Amino acid sequence: MATKIRLQRRGRKGYAFYSIVIADSRAPRDGKFTEKIGTYNPNTNPATVDLNFDRAYHWVMVGAQPTDTVRNILSREGVYMKKHLMTGVAKGAFTEAEAEMRLNAWKNDKQNGLKALKAKLEAEKKEAAKVRLEAEKKVNEQIAAKVAEKKAAEEAAKSEAEAAAPAEEAAPAEA
Secondary structure, three states, rough: OOEEEEEEEEEEEEEEEEEEEEOOOHHHOOOOOOOOEEEEOOOOOEEEEEEHHHHHHHHHHHOEEEEEHHHHHHHHOOOHHHHHHHHHHHHHHHHHHHHHHHHHHHHHHHHHHHHHHHHHHHHHHHHHHHHHHHHHHHHHHHHHHHHHHHHOOOOOOOOHHHHHHHHHHHHHHHH
């Protein structure tokens, strides 16, 4: 049986959400599968991956072939890094403890990069909101100035009309 690690589509139309599954290569995309090892949500920024690392590593080591997208996900999560390090351990290049240390250092570096990316995106969002707020304040000030100008013109016209009206009322009374 040719085993594949692939995505199984979930979610509604236009808003895909995927399960990462182990399935026979002959099974349909959303059909029968052997094991679910995680989820992948591309709708968030950055994409959210929830993966059972140990099971993914097990299936990669027993020869399950991932699709291109899943290979990228597994690589980003460190499954292939662990496979690479364990190959080095098998060859005697370093010990298993050193391999685990290297993997943890790599994961920490990856997490720090992800945190920096999230912080950058959040800062950009705040800056964009600040710029929008400033633009809205300028527009509101312009509108307020136009309204004040219009009210001043109406008041001036009203006071001129009131000043002219008593003079007209007084003239007929004298006659």
